[in-house]
Amino acid sequence: MDTIKQQLHAFLARFFPRVSLADDQNLFQLGFINSLFAIQLISFVENEFAIKLDNDDLDLAHFSTIQSIAALILRKRELNV
Amino acid sequence: MSTDLTLQQREAQIKFAAFAQHSLAPFVDEMDRMEFTPAHLLQEIALQGYLGALAPRQFGGQGLDISTLGLLHEEFGRVCSSLRSLLTVQSMLIYALMWRGSEAQKARWLPPLARGEMIGAFGLTEPLIGSDARHIQTHFLLDGNTFILNGQKKWLTYGQIADLFLIFAQQEGQISAFLVEKDTPGLTLIPLRGLLGTRASMLVEVHLQDCRVPRTHLLGGSGFAFETVAGLCLALGRYSVACGCVGLVQACLDASLLYVDQRVQFNVLLLEHQLIQQMITNMATNLTASRLLCHETGRLMDQASSESLLSTWMAKYFSSLAAHQAAQDAVQIHGANGCSSDYAVQRYLRDATVMEIIEGSTQIQQTTIARYYANMQMPSTTNRSFGMDVDGFARGV
Numbered sequence: 090m091d092t093i094k095q096q097l098h099a100f101l102a103r104f105f106p107r108v109s110l111a112d113d114q115n116l117f118q119l120g121f122i123n124s125l126f127a128i129q130l131i132s133f134v135e136n137e138f139a140i141k142l143d144n145d146d147l148d149l150a151h152f153s154t155i156q157s158i159a160a161l162i163l164r165k166r167e168l169n170v
Numbered sequence: 171m172s173t174d175l176t177l178q179q180r181e182a183q184i185k186f187a188a189f190a191q192h193s194l195a196p197f198v199d200e201m202d203r204m205e206f207t208p209a210h211l212l213q214e215i216a217l218q219g220y221l222g223a224l225a226p227r228q229f230g231g232q233g234l235d236i237s238t239l240g241l242l243h244e245e246f247g248r249v250c251s252s253l254r255s256l257l258t259v260q261s262m263l264i265y266a267l268m269w270r271g272s273e274a275q276k277a278r279w280l281p282p283l284a285r286g287e288m289i290g291a292f293g294l295t296e297p298l299i300g301s302d303a304r305h306i307q308t309h310f311l312l313d314g315n316t317f318i319l320n321g322q323k324k325w326l327t328y329g330q331i332a333d334l335f336l337i338f339a340q341q342e343g344q345i346s347a348f349l350v351e352k353d354t355p356g357l358t359l360i361p362l363r364g365l366l367g368t369r370a371s372m373l374v375e376v377h378l379q380d381c382r383v384p385r386t387h388l389l390g391g392s393g394f395a396f397e398t399v400a401g402l403c404l405a406l407g408r409y410s411v412a413c414g415c416v417g418l419v420q421a422c423l424d425a426s427l428l429y430v431d432q433r434v435q436f437n438v439l440l441l442e443h444q445l446i447q448q449m450i451t452n453m454a455t456n457l458t459a460s461r462l463l464c465h466e467t468g469r470l471m472d473q474a475s476s477e478s479l480l481s482t483w484m485a486k487y488f489s490s491l492a493a494h495q496a497a498q499d500a501v502q503i504h505g506a507n508g509c510s511s512d513y514a515v516q517r518y519l520r521d522a523t524v525m526e527i528i529e530g531s532t533q534i535q536q537t538t539i540a541r542y543y544a545n546m547q548m549p550s551t552t553n554r555s556f557g558m559d560v561d562g563f564a565r566g567v
Binding site: 100127128129131132133135136143144145146147148149152 | 270272344388389390391392393394397398401402405474475476479
C-alpha cells in the first residue's frame with residue numbers, strides 16, 4: 090500500500106510540483122481533478138499498476154484522495170491474482 | 171521527438187491517399203453544394219474498413235494503431251473535411267467503447283460500428299452550452315432500471331444518418347454518458363442546414379423528451395463521465411481534427427503550387443513574385459511543423475503516455491491555425507478565382523474556419539495550454555484558484 094501511495098505521490102508531483110498533498114486530502118475540493126488530468130490519472134493507474142478499471146470503478150469517490158485511489162488499485166490487483 | 175513512420179505506416183498512407191483521391195475527390199465539391207453525403211460513398215468507405223479502422227480485429231475492425239489512424243484522417247482531410255469528420259466521430263464512439271465499455275456493450279455495438287453498418291454520433295454540445303461543456307443542461311433521472319433523459323443537443327456530426335448517439339446528461343451537476351439508439355421513443359432529430367463549412371456533414375439537433383434508456387446503456391461509470399468518457403473522446407477528436415488539418419494545409423499547398431506555376435501576371439509566373447513565395451513558404455513550413463506535432467501525438471497516444479493529452483491540445487491548436495492561415499493564403503493566391511466555386515480553395519477556407527471552433531476553440535486551447543504550464547510553475551495557493559479550476563480544462567468541446 091505504501092509503495093502504491095509513493096508512486097501516486099510521485100505522479101501527482103509531476104503535475105503539481107509546489108503542492109504537498111496528504112493521503113486523505115480531497116483532490117476534488119482542491120480543484121485538482123479535471124478532464125485533462127483525470128484521463129492522465131486513469132491512464133497512469135491502468136498502465137503503471139497493470140489493471141483494467143471497469144465502469145463501476147470509475148466512481149468519483151474512488152478518485153477523491155490518494156488513499157482511496159491506492160485502495161482501489163490494491164483491490165483490483167487482489168481480484169486479478 | 172522521434173516521428174519516423176514505419177514502412178508499413180508509409181505504405182498505408184499511400185493506400186489511403188489513393189482511395190481518397192480516386193474514390194472520394196470526384197464527389198466532394200458537389201457534396202459541399204448539396205450539403206449531403208451520398209449513401210454509395212458511405213458504403214464504399216465502410217467496405218474499405220475505414221469506419222472501423224480503430225476497432226480491434228476481434229470486433230471486426232482494422233485494429234489500426236493511433237499513428238496510422240492519423241494518417242488515414244490526414245488523407246481524408248486533404249480531400250474533404252466533412253468525410254474526415256465522419257471518421258472522427260465514428261472513431262470517438264469506438265474509442266469510448268473500447269476503453270470504457272463493458273464487455274456486453276462492446277459485444278453489442280463494436281461490431282456494427284466497426285463494419286460501418288452503424289453510424290455513431292457524439293452529443294455533448296447544446297443550444298445554450300458550447301465551450302462551457304461541464305454545465306450542460308440535459309438531465310437524467312433513474313427510474314428503476316431505466317434512465318429518463320430530457321434536454322437538447324446540437325451540432326451532432328452525421329447525426330442525420332446516425333444509429334447510435336453518445337449523449338451526455340447531468341444530475342445535480344454530475345455528468346453521465348448514455349448510449350441511445352436512434353429508434354428510442356422520445357428521441358427526435360432535426361436536420362441543420364446552411365452551415366459555413368463542413369457542409370456535407372449532415373448535422374442535427376437532437377431533442378430528448380422523456381427518452382427512456384436501459385441502465386445497461388450507461389457508459390463509463392456514474393457521475394464521472396465528463397472526465398472519463400467525454401475527455402477520452404475529445405482527446406481522440408482533437409487528434410483527428412489536427413491530422414485532418416494537416417491534410418487541409420497539404421491541399422492548400424497542392425492547389426497553390428499548381429496555380430502559381432500556371433498563372434502569369436506582369437509577364438512572369440505568379441511563382442516568381444516574392445510575396446507569393448512568402449505565402450508558399452509559410453504554408454510549407456507550417457505543414458511540416460503541424461505534421462510533426464501530429465506524428466508526435468500519435469506516437470505518444472500509441473504508448474498510452476500520460477503526456478499525450480497535452481500533445482493533442484497542442485497539435486489541434488497549431489494545426490487548425492495553420493490550416494486557416496494556409497486556406498486564407500491559398501484564396502489570396504488564387505485572387506478572384508479563389509472566391510469562385512470553380513476552385514476548391516474557397517471550400518478549404520470555409521472548412522478551415524470550422525476547424526478553429528470544433529473540439530475546443532482556438533481560445534480554449536490557448537487558455538488550457540497556458541494554465542497547464544502555469545500550474546507546473548505556480549505555488550499551491552495560486553494553483554487552487556487559477557490553474558486547476560475544474561472548468562479550466564473542462565471546456566474542450
